[in-house]
Amino acid sequence: MPARTKLSDTFCPLGRTAEFLGDRAVILILRELFFKSARFDAITRGTGLGPQLVSARLKMLEQHDVVERRPYQQRPLRYAYHLTPKGQDLFDILYVMRNWAEKWAYAPQEVEADYAVQYLHRGCGADVGTEIHCPQCGERLGFGTVKAVLSPALARERLAKQAV
Amino acid sequence: MPARTKLSDTFCPLGRTAEFLGDRAVILILRELFFKSARFDAITRGTGLGPQLVSARLKMLEQHDVVERRPYQQRPLRYAYHLTPKGQDLFDILYVMRNWAEKWAYAPQEVEADYAVQYLHRGCGADVGTEIHCPQCGERLGFGTVKAVLSPALARERLAKQAV
């Protein structure tokens, strides 16, 4: 295909995230990294993707400072991949993706357990469930429960795109 | 390219979400729908994508029961696109994607406002910020704060993939 349209120069934060998280390969690679599969072959096997794709994406993620390549042995020299703080903060996104699938996208046969992946909060021991909550009042957040206020710059950008 | 590897028949909920959310076009289209741009041309212009792509993705999302096509006028007959409950529950994912970008992926020039999009909880009025919290103790959730417990089926699947 022709070069895909550039999205990263937008005031919309979601557009910028979509630019590189809107990619099956990236999501799967991040999953492996969160599961502590740090080595190239483990990532390749865990994702089922070809090595060129994995290689290309890891390089890209490294450039974006999401992933860091560190040697884990000297002879022969071998590198493993680790999440940077910026990459670790992507946890929220993968966590919420999991939430949605546990509720809506069922596995082929299902189910021995309530969840395919159960998450327990290390701090208090609670099962964190599949919802997100308001930090102040604790009520469930979701579609319609929040009001979006656009910055002037983003509002202008959106308006311009709708003009004919 | 050859048909891409099928991901949906996995016990991993994240893999199933990645199958169709791991796509720039889908994320952008959902953004427009959450912003109440329901009509085809509004979606096309708002995303900057070609009409064939938008058309193909909307059909796909309709098949997955994420989007619903409803007539908004009779003559000439015209349809608009709306999120189903399943689609509305994707809000959490887009919300958290926005959180990450507000913190890590800056816009070209920045910044007139703290956030490009500020979210206020309709229930209590609070700015919901950019973090997610434990529903029980209210502490911040993130990388390392939760323990993942895999179901037996998913654990077996992961083990099988790592075998040589």
Added chain:
DNA sequence: GCTTGATACTATGATTATCATAGTTACGAT
């Protein structure tokens, strides 16, 4: 009644991303 405009798409050909498969490099071990 003929043209213009709006809306919602579909069709075409060029270009590029991804795939499966195989090959490469560097070393350790047998």
Added chain:
DNA sequence: ATCGTAACTATGATAATCATAGTATCAAGC
């Protein structure tokens, strides 16, 4: 000296995406 392991790179086929243009249906204006 060959085999094995780990981490990739190279190649050619195929499919997805893009820009651009075109189709279909009706309303409204001249």
